[in-house]
Amino acid sequence: MDFDFNEDQRLLQQALRDFLAGECPPAWVRAQWETDTGRDGPFWKRLAEVGVPGLLVPEAQGGLGMDETDLALLLEETGRAGLAEPVVATSVGVALLRELSGDLAAEWLPKVASGDARLAVGHAGSPFVADAHVADLLFLANEGALHAVPAAQVRIEAQPSVDGSQRLFLVGFDVGEPVAEGDLAQALLDAALDRGAFCSAAEALGVADRLIELAVEYATQREQFGVAIGSFQAVKHMLADVKVELEYARSHVYRAAHSVATAAPTRAVDVSMAKLAACDAANAAAKISLQVHGAIGYTYEQDVHVWMKRAWSLDLAYGDSVFHRGRLCAGVIDQTIPAFAFGYQPLNP
Amino acid sequence: MDLTYTAEQDAFRKEARAWLEANAPSAPLASFDTKAGFEAHREWEKTLHAGGFAMVPWPVEYGGRGADLLEWLVFEEEYYRAGAPGRVNQNGIFLLGPTIMEYGTPEQKARFLPKMASSEEVWCQGWSEPNAGSDMAAIQTTAVRDGDHFVINGQKTWASRGAYAHWLFGLFRTDPDSKRHKGLSFILAPMDLPGMTVRPIQKINGKAAFSEVFFDDVRVPVENLLGPEGEGWNVAMATAGFERGLMLRSPARFQSTANRLVRLYRKTVERGAPVAPGMRERVARCWMDAEAYSLNTYQTVSKLLGGGKIGAEASLNKIFWSELDMRMHELGLELLGPRAELLPGAPAAGDVGDWLDGYIFALSGPIYAGTNQIQRNIIAERILGLPRK
Numbered sequence: 001m002d003f004d005f006n007e008d009q010r011l012l013q014q015a016l017r018d019f020l021a022g023e024c025p026p027a028w029v030r031a032q033w034e035t036d037t038g039r040d041g042p043f044w045k046r047l048a049e050v051g052v053p054g055l056l057v058p059e060a061q062g063g064l065g066m067d068e069t070d071l072a073l074l075l076e077e078t079g080r081a082g083l084a085e086p087v088v089a090t091s092v093g094v095a096l097l098r099e100l101s102g103d104l105a106a107e108w109l110p111k112v113a114s115g116d117a118r119l120a121v122g123h124a125g126s127p128f129v130a131d132a133h134v135a136d137l138l139f140l141a142n143e144g145a146l147h148a149v150p151a152a153q154v155r156i157e158a159q160p161s162v163d164g165s166q167r168l169f170l171v172g173f174d175v176g177e178p179v180a181e182g183d184l185a186q187a188l189l190d191a192a193l194d195r196g197a198f199c200s201a202a203e204a205l206g207v208a209d210r211l212i213e214l215a216v217e218y219a220t221q222r223e224q225f226g227v228a229i230g231s232f233q234a235v236k237h238m239l240a241d242v243k244v245e246l247e248y249a250r251s252h253v254y255r256a257a258h259s260v261a262t263a264a265p266t267r268a269v270d271v272s273m274a275k276l277a278a279c280d281a282a283n284a285a286a287k288i289s290l291q292v293h294g295a296i297g298y299t300y301e302q303d304v305h306v307w308m309k310r311a312w313s314l315d316l317a318y319g320d321s322v323f324h325r326g327r328l329c330a331g332v333i334d335q336t337i338p339a340f341a342f343g344y345q346p347l348n349p
Numbered sequence: 350m351d352l353t354y355t356a357e358q359d360a361f362r363k364e365a366r367a368w369l370e371a372n373a374p375s376a377p378l379a380s381f382d383t384k385a386g387f388e389a390h391r392e393w394e395k396t397l398h399a400g401g402f403a404m405v406p407w408p409v410e411y412g413g414r415g416a417d418l419l420e421w422l423v424f425e426e427e428y429y430r431a432g433a434p435g436r437v438n439q440n441g442i443f444l445l446g447p448t449i450m451e452y453g454t455p456e457q458k459a460r461f462l463p464k465m466a467s468s469e470e471v472w473c474q475g476w477s478e479p480n481a482g483s484d485m486a487a488i489q490t491t492a493v494r495d496g497d498h499f500v501i502n503g504q505k506t507w508a509s510r511g512a513y514a515h516w517l518f519g520l521f522r523t524d525p526d527s528k529r530h531k532g533l534s535f536i537l538a539p540m541d542l543p544g545m546t547v548r549p550i551q552k553i554n555g556k557a558a559f560s561e562v563f564f565d566d567v568r569v570p571v572e573n574l575l576g577p578e579g580e581g582w583n584v585a586m587a588t589a590g591f592e593r594g595l596m597l598r599s600p601a602r603f604q605s606t607a608n609r610l611v612r613l614y615r616k617t618v619e620r621g622a623p624v625a626p627g628m629r630e631r632v633a634r635c636w637m638d639a640e641a642y643s644l645n646t647y648q649t650v651s652k653l654l655g656g657g658k659i660g661a662e663a664s665l666n667k668i669f670w671s672e673l674d675m676r677m678h679e680l681g682l683e684l685l686g687p688r689a690e691l692l693p694g695a696p697a698a699g700d701v702g703d704w705l706d707g708y709i710f711a712l713s714g715p716i717y718a719g720t721n722q723i724q725r726n727i728i729a730e731r732i733l734g735l736p737r738k
């Protein structure tokens with residue numbers, strides 16, 4: 001039993017934090033909002049050089065061969081930076097390729113690891129597919145079967161989102177040979193949804209942390225009544241409350257990382273708890289950060305709304321809160337899917 | 350990261366489970382805020398001690414079994430699963446004990462820890478005074494050195510279990526000219542010394558849960574000073590850390606309540622009694638929050654075992670568990686409907702259980718061990734770095 005990250009994992013996190021702080025400051029994130037695709041191919045290549053998209057790719061195929069417990073800390077950093085690149089979808093796609101193995105995996109995994117391919121995934125959690133416009137290979141479900149469709153064979157229709165970092169599409173394709181059918185396809189799609197939800201939760205932690213940081217910075221420097229507004233208890237206590245919420249969400253997300261990595265029987269409920277806790281914390285941090293900033297925070301020019309909108313879109317990604325609340329209740333109340341109290345014991349029959 | 354138990358930890362769990370199944374009282378004991386209940390709980394502590402389970406993480410020489418904090422968590426999980434009695438000596442074993450381990454002399458450890466582990470001596474905590482609540486540095490009770498004794502004058506209040514406890518630990522002003530955090534000392538005093546008067550105070554359920562303690566020229570030998578003279582504040586902060594953080598409220602306590610709440614919800618629905626829309630999810634969320642508390646504690650323990658320390662983070666825990674406890678009991682009462690206000694002895698009370706009692710206790714959670722407002726100040730200033738003024 002060791003519920004902590006090791007030194008290497010922490011170092012990797014710090015390295016990515018420093019890299020992103022230098023390479024994609026808020027001004028860069030906002031500039032991406034204004035471009036056609038909202039995505040930056042050369043930057044994706046550089047992200048691959050630091051190992052991010054290839055993290056889950058086996059070493060034999062040029063990746064780092066790591067698992068979700070390593071990924072969790074890195075996604076916190078992409079969330080903190082407000083990075084819009086398709087790291088989550090690609091990670092979910094990599095896991096599908098790994099499971100499917102064979103020629104498909106042999107062809108695509110090295111390309112992902114080298115930054116020459118991006119992946120997109122359609123799933124039951126949403127009618128929309130994120131980043132379908134830049135994906136080289138798309139995983140799409142049709143009548144219970146799973147298809148791997150190259151970019152040239154899809155038709156996409158953009159669905160602009162309030163979050164300029166989020167690029168959503170309705171996707172159609174000519175149905176060919178599926179890569180998986182029946183129970184296997186279902187299991188793969190379930191795992192993809194859980195993995196994507198966990199990844200979104202990990203990003204939401206970073207988003208929440210950033211929103212709290214922005215508020216603390218502002219509250220320390222902004223003065224009213226002759227003192228820093230951060231010295232007012234009303235301000236302190238709001239921020240303290242959301243800090244509590246964030247730290248406990250973190251625990252759920254780290255456990256979900258482990259449950260996804262080990263395909264634990266409780267994976268579905270663990271992931272739903274992580275998604276709910278982290279997205280609630282991010283949304284609470286957004287509201288409180290806005291309140292602490294006052295009117296300046298309500299402007300387009302200030303950065304609060306950029307992260308606030310990340311919080312909104314992550315909340316809807318890979319199953320909205322209604323979906324995850326439903327699964328939580330199915331596990332805890334109806335006990336139709338497994339939920340075990342950590343350490344304590346399974347729920348009573 | 351590895352979230353599985355070792356074979357030794359599993360074996361320890363089995364051993365603890367079997368022992369508790371065989372030995373834990375089958376019916377709840379009377380409240381330890383009554384004289385009879387207090388003694389019944391001490392008897393239980395003796396049984397626990399004889400079985401080697403009184404203080405699993407303590408060294409064997411002091412009556413423990415030298416287990417690590419993970420095994421302590423496992424034991425707590427089994428303890429709550431078995432529905433075993435509350436710990437009457439909790440202020441001793443969970444708060445003072447670790448402080449003595451850190452600051453005590455070898456003589457003090459040998460003198461106090463074994464009798465604490467067996468509950469031969471039950472402890473109460475004497476920090477608060479009428480004019481020193483949240484502002485503990487305003488303590489006025491003096492302990493003036495006279496040869497090899499301290500002479501104590503003044504008053505402590507709200508000492509939990511003070512009515513029946515044998516010993517009191519507290520902070521006293523040993524330098525009468527000192528101000529605030531300076532000049533305070535951490536002193537251990539038996540409750541039967543001449544000049545000491547204990548006046549029980551009933552808490553809102555009418556039981557003598559805490560006490561005022563008056564000191565009138567009470568002479569305490571200097572060897573009862575814990576840690577350096579005048580440095581009592583720092584010693585007390587270590588104790589407060591144990592109280593807010595890990596020891597006092599282990600996660601199994603809340604997981605156990607959350608599981609009972611889920612069962613109560615299911616039973617209420619099965620019975621066809623009306624249940625508010627949204628109740629299902631609120632109950633599930635409580636279960637989820639209890640889970641977060643457990644996971645977070647395992648993280649903390651892993652960090653400590655890896656050589657890390659906990660500081661102001663203890664304030665995060667205190668807010669989380671105290672508010673969760675209140676939420677869970679509020680839902681429990683809501684599910685009981687019109688029977689929620691019935692005392693257990695009421696003819697129609699049926700299976701109301703101890704939700705009401707638990708709720709009344711939960712209400713004090715945001716007050717004791719440093720109010721939640723004080724914890725928020727600490728989080729804001731020491732964790733987030735917001736300006737004090």
Ligand SMILES: Cc1cc2nc3c(=O)[nH]c(=O)nc-3n(C[C@H](O)[C@H](O)[C@H](O)COP(=O)(O)OP(=O)(O)OC[C@H]3O[C@@H](n4cnc5c(N)ncnc54)[C@H](O)[C@@H]3O)c2cc1C
Binds near residue numbers: 476483
């Ligand atoms: C069940 C129970 C058991 C207890 N057991 C013990 C015990 O064994 N030993 C012991 O020594 N004490 C004990 N206490 C006392 C407890 O430690 C104090 O009640 C607590 O420290 C608060 O002090 P107070 O009651 O004087 O409230 P006050 O300090 O007067 O506070 C009243 C209100 O003002 C708020 N407030 C005060 N200062 C600030 C501030 N700076 N910022 C914002 N808000 C503020 C508080 O949060 C609170 O809401 C116990 C209390 C209870 C309820």
